[in-house]
Amino acid sequence: MEENIDIEQLRIPEALTGPEAADFLRVVEISRLVRMHTWGNDELAYTAGELLAQCHDPYEWNVMLIARVNGVIEGCAGIAMPLDDNTELAHVTLDVLPQAEGRGMGRKLLEAAEQFVRGENRKSVLVETNHAASALAAAANEAEQIHPTSGTGYLPLSSREARFAFSAxxxxxxxxxxxxxxxxxxxxxxxxxxxxxxxPHRSKYRVHQWLDACPDRWAGDIARLEQCLDRGQSPGHGDWDIAKLREAEEFSALTGRRTIVTAAECVADDALIGFTSISILNHRQDVAFQDETFVELEHKGKGVGLRIKEANMTKVMREFPEVRTIYTWNAPGNSQLLEVNAQLGFISAGITAQWRKDFNAY
Structure with a gap:
């Protein structure tokens, strides 16, 4: 029988029960199997509850496209379109079952996703690819490499995921x-x-910690540090102020996300000069995610980053004893933070790459 690949938009269910949720639950399982294939475990896979909450995020419009082969869903493309900041962007996440690869399904899903976002006047698409450390090690000495337009690092062109994005x-x-x-x-x-x-610098700084909600005393400082982080290191935060901080905390509470924060105060200035945060998602208590870490430039090199990160991880151990793994992502060129992470026991698991296509160039 001839194989037919049909692309359609998934109807997001209101709940996870009943026949109307069957296709959505199939997508959740595909996402889990793809991450099992890449990383060797499903710790980075969304649970059904997490993905459903993401699809109802008030700050971005989430659309799901699915690929059916002879009626059976074997691939999907998640499209996330920010609604407040970066409204010209769309983020696309492709998941195709390993046994369904090599049949053009990923390309069809990507082309359909591009057509959809162009219809919504989005000017750029960002696609993420994931590369396990074991696969990269096997290609470490290859001559053909792709280097990013921003920052350091590279990917071997022999990577199937890299070739796919590059050729698209x-x-x-x-x-x-x-x-x-x-x-x-x-x-x-x-x-x-x-x-x-x-x-010699320890007495110059005081550590403060909180769970979920920033104390009023420090809210202005945290908003200021978020603004500095936005401008200098991490895009996507917009114009931070106390109101936006509280709004983000309220949304986290609604989704059940817990956030542990440790901040450093410069005693002489009576102001926060750095902070770090770790998140624990509502539906998975054994995994945590290192979020932002920021220390003002004039206070770097004084052990502040190591001190607050370790204090924060220790608080995670105390408040959430079920946690068994903390994951983090860092720029390869951020040698100082990578050294701090190594001191804390982090080991490399691989690389996550971000690819971009600007439609005005085509």
Whole structure:
């Protein structure tokens, strides 16, 4: 029988029960199987509840396209379109079952996603590819490499995912190193790091911690630091102020996301000069995600980053004893933060790459 690949838009269900949720649950399972194939585990896969919550995010419009082969869903493309900031962008996530690869399904899904976002007047598409450390190690000495337009690092052209994005007209924008850390931390490691960060600068800084909601006293400082992070290191935060901070905290509470924050105060200035945060999602208590870490330039090199990150991870261990792994993403060129992570026990798991296509160039 001739194989037919049909692309259609998935109707997002209101609940996860009943026949109307069957296709959505199939998409959740495809996403899980793809991540199992890439990373060797499903710790980075969305649960059904998480994906459903994401599809109802008030800050972005989420659309799902599905690919049926002779009536059976074997691939999907998630389209996320920001509604407040970066409204010319669309983020596309492709998931195709490993056994269905090589039949043009990914290309059909991507082309359909591009057509959809162009119809919504989006000017650029960002696509992410994931590359396990074991696969990259096998191609470490290959001559053909793709280098990003921003930052450092590279991908081997022999990578199937890299070839797919490249041949579809996408430009490698940046790569991030993906790392994991087993929890609980080794007590000897904690003691060693505490000794390393003790003096000569330790007395100049005071550590503050909170869960979920920033104390009123520090809200202005955190908004200011978020603004600095936005301008200097991490796009997508928009114009931060206290109102936006509270709005983000309220949304996290609604979705069940927990956030642990540790901040450093410069005693002499009576102001926060850095912070770090870790998130734990509502439907998965054994995995946590290192979010932002930021220290003002004039306070770097004084052990502040190591001190607040370790304090934050220790609080995770105390408040959420179910956590077994913390994941983080970092720019390959951020040697200082990568060194801090190594001191805390993070090991490389692979690379996540971001590819971009601007429609006005075509």
């Amino acid at each position: 007209g996408y430009e490698l924008e940046r790569v991030e190193r993906f790392s994991s850390c087993a929890i609980p931390l080794d007590e000897a490691l904690i003691a060693q790091n505490m000794e390393a960060t003790h003096a």
